[in-house]
Amino acid sequence: MSTVRVFSGIQPSGELHIGNWFGAIQNWVQVQDEYDCIYCVVDYHAITDQFGPEAKRYRTAQGESMAERSLRMAGDLIACGIDPQKSILFVQSHVPEHTELAWIFSCIASYGDLQRMTQFKDKSDRSAYVSVGLFSYPVLQAADILLYRASRVPVGEDQVQHLELARRIGRRFNSLVGVEYFPEVEPLLTEGKRIMSPADPAQKMSKSLGPKHYIGLMEDPKESWKKIRSAVTDVGLEAGQSMSPGVANLIDLLRLSAPAEVVEEFVARHATGELLYGDLKKAVAESLETALASIRERRAQLGDAEVREILKEGAKKASAIARETMAEVRDLVGVGGAAS
Ligand code: TRP
Numbered sequence: 001m002s003t004v005r006v007f008s009g010i011q012p013s014g015e016l017h018i019g020n021w022f023g024a025i026q027n028w029v030q031v032q033d034e035y036d037c038i039y040c041v042v043d044y045h046a047i048t049d050q051f052g053p054e055a056k057r058y059r060t061a062q063g064e065s066m067a068e069r070s071l072r073m074a075g076d077l078i079a080c081g082i083d084p085q086k087s088i089l090f091v092q093s094h095v096p097e098h099t100e101l102a103w104i105f106s107c108i109a110s111y112g113d114l115q116r117m118t119q120f121k122d123k124s125d126r127s128a129y130v131s132v133g134l135f136s137y138p139v140l141q142a143a144d145i146l147l148y149r150a151s152r153v154p155v156g157e158d159q160v161q162h163l164e165l166a167r168r169i170g171r172r173f174n175s176l177v178g179v180e181y182f183p184e185v186e187p188l189l190t191e192g193k194r195i196m197s198p199a200d201p202a203q204k205m206s207k208s209l210g211p212k213h214y215i216g217l218m219e220d221p222k223e224s225w226k227k228i229r230s231a232v233t234d235v236g237l238e239a240g241q242s243m244s245p246g247v248a249n250l251i252d253l254l255r256l257s258a259p260a261e262v263v264e265e266f267v268a269r270h271a272t273g274e275l276l277y278g279d280l281k282k283a284v285a286e287s288l289e290t291a292l293a294s295i296r297e298r299r300a301q302l303g304d305a306e307v308r309e310i311l312k313e314g315a316k317k318a319s320a321i322a323r324e325t326m327a328e329v330r331d332l333v334g335v336g337g338a339a340s
Contacts, residue, residue: 005036005037006035006153007037007144008024008154009040010073011042012066013046014207016216017207018205019204019206021217021295024190026080027154029083031152032087037086037087039077039082039087039090040092044098045140046066048131075304078298079298079302080217084310084314089314095147095315095318095322097319100326102139104329105169108169108176109142109169110168118161119137119162139165142162142166142170146170146325147321148322151183151184151186152187154188155187155190160189167184170182170184170185181328181332195249197209198215198227198230217296218295221289225285228284229285231246234246243270247280250277250281251267253288254280254283257288
């Protein structure tokens with residue numbers, strides 16, 4: 001295995017959907033054979049959104065706590081193929097060095113840089129109350145990655161700005177302490193497709209839009225079929241488009257889950273005006289069901305006790321690396337030494 005280390009994180013924001021799978025997690029699974037990978041369920045990032053009266057103790061409508069959601073997310077990732085024999089999988093709050101390094105980084109990161117983060121600007125514009133945690137979110141993200149001196153980070157396009165910030169923080173640390181300690185952070189961009197919402201193909205598939213807008217990875221195929229059956233197809237074409245965005249999204253889903261000949265056949269029928277959307281929808285639902293069957297089966301067989309055990313082991317391995325980094329970092333910064 002290569003010594004290049006990969007790190008990535010995902011918030012325990014509830015169930016995974018096929019947009020997460022085709023857009024990111026599938027790539028996490030693939031790079032396991034190439035790199036030394038560490039994957040983290042970032043519960044401390046998730047609480048930047050959920051503190052407050054709407055979500056007392058972070059309980060969701062189903063009454064799930066953050067710890068339960070983290071456990072569920074980890075189980076979903078394992079079912080997807082994150083293999084504890086190959087990679088380290090753990091929950092962020094189980095390794096407290098993340099927040100310790102984040103404090104040191106917050107003394108290095110530029111206030112102006114953080115103010116320019118698009119995600120912060122969007123989220124703070126939409127909220128009545130803006131916490132310091134929401135502002136320093138990318139500092140914690142930089143700490144996540146550099147705590148393991150990881151240099152490759154598989155993420156979607158929307159995280160590139162955060163990774164640039166992580167790179168700046170690492171460089172600034174190195175230049176302040178006069179040692180090339182942290183590596184340069186680079187995104188490992190997922191080739192995966194941007195999957196759109198079936199109910200509104202102008203928007204990216206997302207849980208926050210509501211249940212009609214995403215297809216759950218572990219969802220009952222009957223549920224998925226309802227959403228695919230009512231997917232929006234016949235919005236008018238805009239200049240330069242030969243296929244409406246909803247139809248293009250269905251074709252994309254087919255391309256990700258069905259053999260090439262099947263896709264070509266539907267594309268050809270569309271070109272000659274013979275395509276019946278009902279047939280396309282049926283083909284998409286069937287091929288998705290087949291493509292996801294093994295993930296769903298593995299998920300059904302995975303018990304909470306087993307997932308907890310994997311996370312415990314993961315945290316142990318992650319902690320060993322994290323402790324070593326923090327000892328070196330404290331030393332480089334000149335804090336923490338005994339005053340004896
Ligand atoms: N901010 C990332 C997201 O919302 C999640 C994340 C947290 C992350 N820490 C990370 C991703 C470290 C990559 C590396 O998608």
